[in-house]
Amino acid sequence: MDRVDVSETGGRAASPGATASRLAALRVSLPKFCTATALTALSGFNDAVGYSALGHLYLSFMSGNSTHFGMSLASGDWPGLLLAGSIIGTFVAGTSLGTVIADRFPQSMAPRILGIELVIMLWAVAASYFGAGPLALVPVAGAMGMQNVLHQVIGGADVGKGFVTGSLFALGQSLARLASGREQGAAAFQNGWSWLSFVAGVCIGALTYGTLGLPAALGAAAIALAVMLCWLGTAR
Numbered sequence: 518m519d520r521v522d523v524s525e526t527g528g529r530a531a532s533p534g535a536t537a538s539r540l541a542a543l544r545v546s547l548p549k550f551c552t553a554t555a556l557t558a559l560s561g562f563n564d565a566v567g568y569s570a571l572g573h574l575y576l577s578f579m580s581g582n583s584t585h586f587g588m589s590l591a592s593g594d595w596p597g598l599l600l601a602g603s604i605i606g607t608f609v610a611g612t613s614l615g616t617v618i619a620d621r622f623p624q625s626m627a628p629r630i631l632g633i634e635l636v637i638m639l640w641a642v643a644a645s646y647f648g649a650g651p652l653a654l655v656p657v658a659g660a661m662g663m664q665n666v667l668h669q670v671i672g673g674a675d676v677g678k679g680f681v682t683g684s685l686f687a688l689g690q691s692l693a694r695l696a697s698g699r700e701q702g703a704a705a706f707q708n709g710w711s712w713l714s715f716v717a718g719v720c721i722g723a724l725t726y727g728t729l730g731l732p733a734a735l736g737a738a739a740i741a742l743a744v745m746l747c748w749l750g751t752a753r
Contacts, residue, residue, distance in 0.1 A: 550707075552627075552745065554714045556664055559741055561718025562725075563661060566734045567604075569726045570651040574601060577661035579608055580682065604658045611662025619666050627667055631746050634660040638739040646732040653735070684711040 560577045567576035575581050582601050589597035614633075619626040637660040644653035691705035726734040 552748070553668070554710065555741070555745055556667060557711050557714040558718035558721070559738060560661060560664065561715040561720075562722035562734075562741070563657060563718075563738055565719040565722030566726045566731070566738070567654055567657070569723060570731055571600065571604075571654060572597075572651075574604055576604070576654060576658045577608070577665070578681070579605055582608075600655075603655055607655055607659040608662040611659030612665060613662075614659070615663035615666035618663075628746060628749050630663050630667060631742055631749070634663060635739060635742040635746065638735060638742055642732055642735045642739055645735055651731070653731070657735075657738075681712055681715050684708045684715075688712065 563576045564578055567574055574585055582605050586601040589601060615630050618629050622629055637656050641653045641657050688708035691708055695702060695705055725737055
């Protein structure tokens with residue numbers, strides 16, 4: 518999945534050639550926009566499941582986990598320290614693996630990374646079903662690290678990641694520049710949409726976990742990954 522930067526043109530009237538170019542860019546960016554939305558929502562979904570099952574720890578939000586790590590260290594909560602540290606380390610390892618795949622296979626990194634994610638998620642489903650409990654979620658943090666490699670630049674905004682603080686910061690910057698007359702409408706929309714997608718995923722994840730339990734919630738995430746893989750296969 519190549520990264521693409523779709524920028525807005527200036528305020529002058531667009532020529533027929535420029536209009537055709539923008540329409541072509543839209544055809545390229547729309548599938549990427551849908552994929553980025555799904556990836557961000559999936560990050561929110563998995564974070565909600567992790568937060569619910571792991572005692573307020575996350576699977577993609579490492580700032581929160583790092584705070585938990587520091588608090589556990591300060592209070593001498595060694596089990597909490599070990600769990601938070603394991604999730605953080607697994608996330609970093611997943612990011613490293615995803616980066617290696619992206620560097621070696623730039624044209625086919627998306628299906629490769631999502632395929633490995635799907636295998637990890639299916640393992641987590643089986644482990645949770647057969648009694649591993651919340652510990653089955655630790656490898657999923659590695660999958661989330663891999664997934665963040667698949668971010669894209671669309672409309673001047675870097676989207677498709679689980680870094681919601683970054684999206685809100687970029688939204689504030691885009692709104693400030695838009696108010697001063699600079700062309701930042703697409704970036705503001707993309708950053709705001711990224712935040713909304715994450716929150717929607719969190720809501721769905723919390724409801725799924727609360728209603729159906731951990732194995733079913735992980736199974737739903739696995740189905741979402743399988744659908745994305747099929748989508749990528751038909752879009753190629």
